[in-house]
Amino acid sequence: MKVMHYDAIVVGSGITGGLAAKELTAKGLKVALIERGKNIPHRTGYKQEFTPPWELPFRGEGDKAAWNSDYAIQQGSGQMNEWNQEYWVKDSEHPYTSTSEPFTWYRGYHLGGRSLMWGRQCYRWSPEDFNANAKDGKATAWPIQYDDVAPWYSYVEKFIGISGSRDGLPVLPDGEFQPAIPLNPVETHLKSEFAKSFPGRHVIIGRTANLTEAQPELGRAPCQNRNICSRGCSFGAYYSTQSAALPTAQATGNLTLLTDSIVEQLNYDDDAKKLTGVTVIDRITKEKSVVNAKIVFVCAGAFNSVALMLRSKSKTFPNGIANSSGVLGKYIMDHAVALAAVGEIPGFEDIYYEGNRPTGILIPRFINVDQQETDVARGFVYQGGAYRPSWTRALNSPGLGVSFKEAMRQPGNWRFAMTCFAECLPNAENRITLDETQRDVDGLPALKIQFKFGENELKLVERAHKEAVAMIEKVGGRVLFGMSKPSPGGTAIHEMGGARMGLDPKSSVVNKHNQAHDVPNLFITDGACMASSASQNPSLTYMALTARAADYAHKTFFS
Secondary structure (H helix, E strand, O other): OOOEEEEEEEEEEOHHHHHHHHHHOOOOOOEEEEEEEEEEOOOOOOOOOOOOOHHOOOOOOOOOHHHHHHHHHHHHHHHOOOOOOOOOOOOOOOEEEEEOEEEEEOOOOOOOOHHHHHEEEOOOOOOHHHHHHHOOOOOOOOOOOHHHHHHHHHHHHHHHOOOOOOOEEEEOOOOOOOOOOOHHHHHHHHHHHHHOOOOOOEEEEEOOEOOOEEEEHHHHHHOOOOOOOOOOOOOOOOOOHHHHHHHHHHHHHEEEEEEOEEEEEEEEEEEOEEEEEEEEEEEEOOOEEEOOOOOOOOOHHHHHHEEEHHOOOOOOOOOOOOOOOOOEEOOOOOEEEEEEEEEOOOOOOOOOOOOOOOEEEOOOOOOOOOOOOOOOOOOOEEEEEEEEOOOHHHHHOOOHHHHHHHOOOOOOOOOEEEEEOOOOOOOOOOOEEEEEEEEOOOOOEEEEEEOOOOOOHHHHHHHHHHHHHHHHOOOOOOOEOOOOOOOOOOOOOOOOOOEEOOOOOOOOOEEEOOEEOOOOOOOEHHHHEEEOOOOOOOOHHHHHHHHHHHHHHHHHHHH
């Protein structure tokens, strides 16, 4: 069996894996970045980026019969289309089981992972978010606080490039921003009106990893306002592994990229009491090899990272590596998402907008901020924005004939959409385990995902719906529809937990440095490490923790 040797191994090339490789190679380490899927090179790999819809067989809508057969779950992501369908896994080849309520697990197995298709919303957690578990006792306390992560937020923000406004809100700390993308006129109007009628509620532009100023040192140009980011961006205008982390790592000469390489297990030496490396299966030839290293960063995406750890059994760890606590796989989370309300906003019919903005608005959390004021814990944010429906509204509108066709040539009345993202409390019953009776196309055991939103999440979404309706009606809008119950778990595509961070090795998997309590040379820095979910998008926090852990690992093992 072939054996390769490196200083460090990084498993997974997505948001955290790409950054881990960039950080470790910059420190002089020889790094193997291992990706189970195929190589998608920057620019040349984005095959459909500039293809107009009339050149696609199904005009961008995709072959529904094939999708129902192969992409039964992935097609519901809201991000999959005919341009980018090759970025999404085939559910027919990568099955899993939901054991209680449906869980929609959206995935991409290729170089860059979901960094090619992500929503790019980047928000810092607040001091309150890191302190909430200890404060209300609803989960294990975070062993770190905001001040521990703040310098790393700044470090990552400067590298990836985030456009946003500085709003001075304690509940949503400001960061290192490029100039913000403007609100449109209706959003500016609603910002003013909401502030008058609902003190403490703020409409801000979504902070997004789309450049408004070039990064010439990385070959990245500003956003072109196309809003087709999920196809891949040859301009490098949004952050992905391909656009920034990978070329930076490759420029050091210290990176070895292994694609089509499935990490079957983490190899633990029971006598030496340390991780020695990983066993890899070539996805094409099915041949096995061993890659050894002094440290290993597991960044395969929360559920896949936990699955890898559960597969990695030994005499010391018969129930999965670094699992002396027995909590590996437990306390998984995803934000409770619902389209809280969509309302029609009168006036402004003489105004439109230019281009296709790659972000929307955010209304930060406003309940339970300064004190507990409701019968539920934590809170929610809204994302959405104001827009004018195009001719496609004809698909759901009654009408016939010339007058109807002429009406569809004009944009519809302004609407304002508010989608809530509610915090999900950790619950030991929400967990993932291995299903040894079912295997994927690569021969790995499938996952059983047991997940159900609790009473607190249901109450938060119901409250978010009522507040959204009240806000739209207060400014003279007409509510068209809304939801008071969350969509299935997984809808937010923010799966977290399973190898949570904590002070006590008996109730957590990793310590404050993302280092496994039981296996000091093993680091888990993706969403699996999260001990709570807050209500804002988590990717920026993953990246900050990754950069912080890489710095610690280098100082600990190589200095």
